[in-house]
Amino acid sequence: MKTIKINLKPIRKIDIQWLNKSFAKNNLSEYASRFTPHRYAELNEIKSELHKWIGIHINNTLIGSYWIEKKSNNVKTGKLGILIHTRKYWSRGIGTNIISNAAPTIAESMAIKTIILNVRYENKRALQCYLKCGYKIMKMDSKVINGKSIKLCKMQKKLKAAPLKRGKHFTQL
Numbered sequence: 001m002k003t004i005k006i007n008l009k010p011i012r013k014i015d016i017q018w019l020n021k022s023f024a025k026n027n028l029s030e031y032a033s034r035f036t037p038h039r040y041a042e043l044n045e046i047k048s049e050l051h052k053w054i055g056i057h058i059n060n061t062l063i064g065s066y067w068i069e070k071k072s073n074n075v076k077t078g079k080l081g082i083l084i085h086t087r088k089y090w091s092r093g094i095g096t097n098i099i100s101n102a103a104p105t106i107a108e109s110m111a112i113k114t115i116i117l118n119v120r121y122e123n124k125r126a127l128q129c130y131l132k133c134g135y136k137i138m139k140m141d142s143k144v145i146n147g148k149s150i151k152l153c154k155m156q157k158k159l160k161a162a163p164l165k166r167g168k169h170f171t172q173l
Contacts, residue, residue: 006094007057008102011046015055015062022085031123032083033145037067049073052106056084056098063089066098068107068115078112091125099133104159114158121151130155 011019016036022028023035034041037051046053051069055062064084070077080103082095107115117135119126131137135155142151 076113
């Protein structure tokens, strides 16, 4: 299988236009209720101390995005959102790679210790991805979207502290 080179770049206004059109065109509301962080949806903020929103690019083409957000600066829990819009890149390990590597790095830069997320129970591919990445189901819930009841899995993962590096500047305990 050919190696896919993923580039991660902060979201720009022009990216949001593409994400919006793609969300509708590809009927992605079957898989996610939104494609933006809450602060963007509510306050139209692309950049914020309370969220990091990153575009997923392959061959310099935007294929989706992910974000980590928190409610205030003193909160240690962040919420993860990810949506790959281009179906030909589904089931290729891109989401697993981002959820395992990139998302925890950004969360740690925001002083987040626990990542939570909601995933639709019917979205088996995403549910399996999160489980594979170490997320645990905390509870089942449901919400009504467009008059239809949707079952949700509320999931969580506690981030491990980075290991202490040993060297001439660190004392061995």
